[in-house]
Amino acid sequence: MTGLLAQQESGQVDMARLRADRRRRLFDAMAAHGLDALVLGRAADVAFASGARQLWTAGARPFGPGCVVVASTGHVHLLSTWDEGVPPEIGHDDLFGLKWNPANLLGSLSAIPGIEQARRVGTDSYSPGFEQFLAAVAPDAEIVDAGPALGEARSAKSEDEVALIERAVAVAEAALSAMDDAVEPGATERDLMRAYLAAISRLGCMQPPTEGVACATPRSGPVTLRRLTSERQLGPGQLVVLNPSALYAGYEGGLGRTVAVGEVSPAAARLAARAREVLDAAIDRCRAGARGADLRSDDAAVIAYGLGLGVEAPVIGADVGGDAEQRSGMVLSVQAWVAEEGVGGVLQRDAVHVVDGTPRVLSRYRSELV
Amino acid sequence: MARVSLGSAWGKGNIVHTVEGRPIPELPDLARMHRERSDRIQEQLHAQGLAGLVLLGTSAVSYATGAAQPGADSARAGLFRPVAVVVTGEPAPHLFTPYPEGAPGDLPPDHVHPPAFPDLDEGAAALATAVSELIPRGRIGIDELPHPLRAALAHRDVVSAGSVMVPVKLRKTADELACIRIAQRCNELAMCDVMPLLRPGVRQSTLTATFLDRLHELGDVSNGIDPIWQPMPASVAAGPWTTHGDIAFPTGSTGEVLRSGDVIWCDTGIHYEGYASDFGRTWLVGAEPTARQRAQYERWQDVTDAVLALCKPGVTALDLDRGAIAANGGTKPWIEHFYLSHAVGTDSAEMPLIGTDLGETFDEQQVLAPGMILVLEPVIWEDGYGGYRAEDIYAVTDDG
Numbered sequence: 001m002t003g004l005l006a007q008q009e010s011g012q013v014d015m016a017r018l019r020a021d022r023r024r025r026l027f028d029a030m031a032a033h034g035l036d037a038l039v040l041g042r043a044a045d046v047a048f049a050s051g052a053r054q055l056w057t058a059g060a061r062p063f064g065p066g067c068v069v070v071a072s073t074g075h076v077h078l079l080s081t082w083d084e085g086v087p088p089e090i091g092h093d094d095l096f097g098l099k100w101n102p103a104n105l106l107g108s109l110s111a112i113p114g115i116e117q118a119r120r121v122g123t124d125s126y127s128p129g130f131e132q133f134l135a136a137v138a139p140d141a142e143i144v145d146a147g148p149a150l151g152e153a154r155s156a157k158s159e160d161e162v163a164l165i166e167r168a169v170a171v172a173e174a175a176l177s178a179m180d181d182a183v184e185p186g187a188t189e190r191d192l193m194r195a196y197l198a199a200i201s202r203l204g205c206m207q208p209p210t211e212g213v214a215c216a217t218p219r220s221g222p223v224t225l226r227r228l229t230s231e232r233q234l235g236p237g238q239l240v241v242l243n244p245s246a247l248y249a250g251y252e253g254g255l256g257r258t259v260a261v262g263e264v265s266p267a268a269a270r271l272a273a274r275a276r277e278v279l280d281a282a283i284d285r286c287r288a289g290a291r292g293a294d295l296r297s298d299d300a301a302v303i304a305y306g307l308g309l310g311v312e313a314p315v316i317g318a319d320v321g322g323d324a325e326q327r328s329g330m331v332l333s334v335q336a337w338v339a340e341e342g343v344g345g346v347l348q349r350d351a352v353h354v355v356d357g358t359p360r361v362l363s364r365y366r367s368e369l370v
Numbered sequence: 371m372a373r374v375s376l377g378s379a380w381g382k383g384n385i386v387h388t389v390e391g392r393p394i395p396e397l398p399d400l401a402r403m404h405r406e407r408s409d410r411i412q413e414q415l416h417a418q419g420l421a422g423l424v425l426l427g428t429s430a431v432s433y434a435t436g437a438a439q440p441g442a443d444s445a446r447a448g449l450f451r452p453v454a455v456v457v458t459g460e461p462a463p464h465l466f467t468p469y470p471e472g473a474p475g476d477l478p479p480d481h482v483h484p485p486a487f488p489d490l491d492e493g494a495a496a497l498a499t500a501v502s503e504l505i506p507r508g509r510i511g512i513d514e515l516p517h518p519l520r521a522a523l524a525h526r527d528v529v530s531a532g533s534v535m536v537p538v539k540l541r542k543t544a545d546e547l548a549c550i551r552i553a554q555r556c557n558e559l560a561m562c563d564v565m566p567l568l569r570p571g572v573r574q575s576t577l578t579a580t581f582l583d584r585l586h587e588l589g590d591v592s593n594g595i596d597p598i599w600q601p602m603p604a605s606v607a608a609g610p611w612t613t614h615g616d617i618a619f620p621t622g623s624t625g626e627v628l629r630s631g632d633v634i635w636c637d638t639g640i641h642y643e644g645y646a647s648d649f650g651r652t653w654l655v656g657a658e659p660t661a662r663q664r665a666q667y668e669r670w671q672d673v674t675d676a677v678l679a680l681c682k683p684g685v686t687a688l689d690l691d692r693g694a695i696a697a698n699g700g701t702k703p704w705i706e707h708f709y710l711s712h713a714v715g716t717d718s719a720e721m722p723l724i725g726t727d728l729g730e731t732f733d734e735q736q737v738l739a740p741g742m743i744l745v746l747e748p749v750i751w752e753d754g755y756g757g758y759r760a761e762d763i764y765a766v767t768d769d770g
Contacts, residue, residue: 044445055622056596057718058641059428060447062514081707082618084610097613098707100726125489126515128530145517194586201579204625211592212440212469226471227440231590247443310445313490320487 012167015249018160019051019087022153023076029153030071036118038069038146039134044309045124045146047250048154050078053085056207063125065105070114077112102133109137122146147313154308156329161251162353165307165331166362168205168253169351171246173365175199176257179214179242183259189214189229192242200246209245209252209310215345216240217258223339225347236262239271239344239369250309255363256335256349264369267343272369275300275346279336286332286352286359292316292324300336307331307351330354331362387767389741392544394551394765400643401476403545404436408461410538415458418533421508423456424501424523426488429716430454430513430535432644435465438472441592441641453486453497457504464504466497494518501526511535539715540722541741546645547765550714550743553591553642554763557649560585561638570630570656574599574623581638591642594718598637599623601655604756616706617751619759630656633663635759639718646718648745650761666750666758673697673748674762677710681744682770687711687724687736694725694748703748713743714763742766 026049030038040046043054046067068077078090081097096108109115121134121141131143178199179192192214200208212227217239225241234240238261245254260268278300285294295302295316306312308331314324335349348367353360386393411434415422425431428447434454452467462478466486473482487493497519511531515523563584564577578597585591598620603609610618620637628634632655639648676697677690694703694710704710710725722736747761
C-alpha cells in the first residue's frame with residue numbers, strides 16, 4: 001500500500017497541465033484586478049503560483065516573501081535554495097535562496113526583472129514595516145490586498161484539481177477505516193490519532209492537515225466538540241467522532257463520521273439521524289449563487305469551509321460567512337454537529353463539489369452509526 | 371562539565387545546573403512558566419512604550435498565552451487560529467480561540483473568548499472592536515496584519531511585535547528548558563524506534579509512519595515538521611542545483627526507496643507545551659561506516675567539542691564561529707544558507723542565530739547569557755565523499 005502518492009507528480013492527473021491552468025487563472029486574475037506583481041507568503045498561495053513541493057511545517061508563520069509573480073514578464077519567482085521539487089517551468093534564474101539578513105533578501109528581490117516598475121503590488125498578508133521594505137524594491141508601488149484576486153483564481157477548481165481532492169478524500173476514507181477498527185472500550189483518543197497518522201503516512205500522504213481527528217464525546221454534562229486529542233478512554237456506548245483529512249499533492253480532502261463504542265442506543269441513533277438529515281439538507285443547498293447563510297440550520301451547528309490547497313475561504317459558521325457566495329467549481333467541506341446531554345454528540349462531514357445543479361458529494365463512506 | 375546536553379538522559383550525576391540561580395526541574399511548573407513569560411512581556415511592553423500586543427502567529431500565541439492547538443498545516447493554522455491580545459499593565463493575556471479546550475487552566479475564564487477570524491473581513495472587524503475595547507489607545511505591537519485586519523486597524527498606530535517578542539524569548543527560564551528537554555527526549559525515543567527500520571528497500575514514508583505513531587504513543591506532543599530522511603549525494607554537483615553552489619538540505623521527504631549504502635541525513639522536530647525539539651543525525655542504510663566516514667564524524671566531534679569548550683556567559687557568537695572554523699582546518703563547517711547554531715523555543719529556529727548571513731558584526735554583538743539555547747549543527751563536507759551532519763541541543767547555564 002505504500003507509494004509515491006503524495007508527490008506533485010501523479011499517474012492519473014497531468015500535473016503540467018494542472019499547473020499551466022492554475023498559472024493562467026492567476027495571471028488572468030492579476031490582470032482583472034490591475035495587479036502588476038504579487039508577493040506571496042502563505043504556503044498554499046506559493047504552492048498555487050509555483051507548483052513547487054515545499055517543506056511542510058506545522059503552524060502559521062508571520063508574513064514574508066516566498067514567491068514573486070510579475071505580470072509584465074509572466075515569470076513566477078520562488079524562494080528556494082535548490083531546484084529539487086521545483087517544476088521545470090520555473091528556471092534557475094527564477095529562484096532566490098534563503099536569507100536571514102533582510103538586506104540580502106532585498107538584494108535578491110531587487111534583481112527580479114520588472115518588479116521595480118510595478119505600481120500595484122498585491123500581497124496575501126502584511127506585516128508592519130513591509131511597506132518600507134517593498135519601497136526599496138519597487139519605489140512607486142502601492143501595496144494592495146491580493147485576497148480577491150487569489151480567491152478568484154483559486155476557488156473555482158479545474159477537473160484535475162477536483163480529481164486530486166478526491167484522491168485526498170480517498171486517503172482520508174482509508175484513515176477513517178483504520179480509526180474505526182481501533183475503536184474499542186479502553187482505547188484512547190490518542191490511539192485513534194495514531195491509527196490515523198499511520199494510515200495516511202503509509203499511503204504516502206505524510207502531512208496531516210490537522211492532528212485533531214478524534215473526539216470521544218461525553219455522555220454526561222455539556223457536550224462540546226473538542227479538537228485537541230487527549231488520553232481520554234473510550235467507554236461502552238460512547239459516541240466517538242472520527243474526523244480525518246489528508247493532503248494529496250497539496251490538495252486537501254476529508255470527511256467525518258461518528259461511531260458508537262459497542263451498542264447504539266435509540267437516543268444516539270436519533271441524534272445521528274438528525275445530524276445526517278441536517279447535513280444532507282445543507283449539502284443540497286451547496287449550489288452556485290447560494291449564500292453561506294443558506295447552509296445554516298436551526299437543528300444543528302453547520303460549518304463549511306473551502307477545500308483546495310489546504311483549507312481556504314469561504315468560512316461559513318454561525319457568526320461568519322453568511323454573505324459568502326458559492327461559486328461553481330468550489331469544493332466545500334460541510335459538517336453538521338448535534339449534541340445532547342446524556343447522549344453525546346454526532347458529527348457528520350462530507351466534501352462537496354459545487355457545480356451547476358445538484359452538488360456532487362466527493363466522500364463516500366457509509367454514513368450510518370456503526 | 372559546564373553544560374547540560376538536553377539530548378542526554380537527565381538526572382545524570384550530582385551536578386546541579388542552574389539558570390539565574392534556579393535548577394532546571396525534571397518537569398516544568400507550567401503556571402510559573404506562564405507567569406514568568408507574562409512578566410517578561412510586560413517588562414518589554416513598558417520598555418518599548420507599547421500599549422499592548424496583538425499576536426497571530428502560532429509560536430507567538432503559544433508563548434504569550436500557553437494555549438494549545440492541534441498540530442495543523444499552515445493553511446488551517448492560519449484560517450482557524452488562536453489570537454492573543456496582551457494589554458500593558460494587565461498580566462493575564464486575552465485568548466480568542468477555536469480550541470477553548472486548549473486554554474491553560476491558569477488563564478481566567480473571562481479572558482478566553484470565542485474565535486476571531488482576522489483573515490476574514492467580518493472576523494477582522496470584530497477583532498478590531500475587541501482590540502479597541504481592550505487597548506483603547508496607544509501604540510500596538512503586532513506580528514502579522516492580514517489585509518482585512520490591516521484595514522480594520524487602519525486608524526491605530528501599529529508596529530512590529532518583534533521588538534518585544536525577540537528579547538523575551540532569547541533567554542529561557544528553567545521551566546522552559548525543562549519543556550525543551552522533554553520535547554527532545556520524546557523526539558529521540560521516537561527516533562530510536564525508527565533506526566532499526568533503516569535497511570535497503572525501506573521507504574521514507576514508512577520511516578515517517580513509524581516516527582509519528584511512536585511519537586504520539588509517548589505523550590501529549592505534536593509534530594512540527596515533515597520528517598527528513600534525505601539521501602545525500604557524494605558531491606554537491608551530484609545533488610540538486612542550488613543558488614549558492616553549496617549542499618541542498620533539507621529537501622523534504624517523499625516515498626523514496628532507500629538503498630544500501632545511502633547516507634541519510636535525518637532531521638525531525640516536535641513540540642511539547644509549545645516548545646520545539648530538534649533531532650539531526652547521519653545514518654547509514656545497511657552498511658558499516660567506512661574509514662573516511664568515521665573520520666568525518668570525528669571531525670564533526672572535534673568541531674562540536676571546540677565550540678562547547680568556548681561556551682560560557684560573556685562569550686560572543688563570533689567567538690564560536692571562529693572556534694568552529696579553526697577546528698575544521700580553516701573551512702566554515704556549516705551550510706551556506708543556514709548557521710553553525712540556532713536556538714529552539716516556541717519556534718524551531720529562533721535567536722540566537724549564529725553564523726548566518728547577518729554577518730560578523732551581528733554575531734559579535736550576540737553575547738552568550740544563561741538560559742540561551744544553542745542547537746549546534748556543524749556539517750563536515752568532503753566534496754566527492756559526502757559528509758556528516760548532526761545536531762545537539764545545549765543550554766548556557768550560570769557557570770557555563
